[in-house]
Amino acid sequence: MITSGIVKLYEGHTICYPENNGDLKVLATCSDNKPAILYADHEVLEKDCGRVVVDCGFTKLYLQWDAAGTARYIVNSCIWLLSLESKVMNDEELISRRKKEKREKMSNPENKLNDYYLTSNKP
Secondary structure, eight states, rough: TTTOSOOOOOOSSSSSOOOOOTTTTEEEETTTSEEEEEEEEESSSSSOOOOOOESSSSGTTTTTTTTTTTTHHHHHHHHHHTTHHHHHHHHHHHHHHHHHHHHHHHHHHHHHHHHHHHHHTOO
């Protein structure tokens, strides 16, 4: 998703690169075949951690913002970092769980009677 709609990407003037990628995966390499953009999804990080993007060509962000796909890359990265699909999935799971609880509650005759008394005894 980070590279969606990007054909070329300006690497910047000053490129640094990591000696060890650790759990990060290489998304793009620079002109000397060193890692330029790395990322990690929440599955490989510690519990309750979000996504990460590391860009080693930092000069592209302030010297030539409008060069070769940089703006699109930043927008795509921000959207990917939000992890919207996991939030939607969590909402769907929550809705499904609530429907299941409601069905279980309605299938128990004792709960129906209690609900009747609770609602009918209101002033």
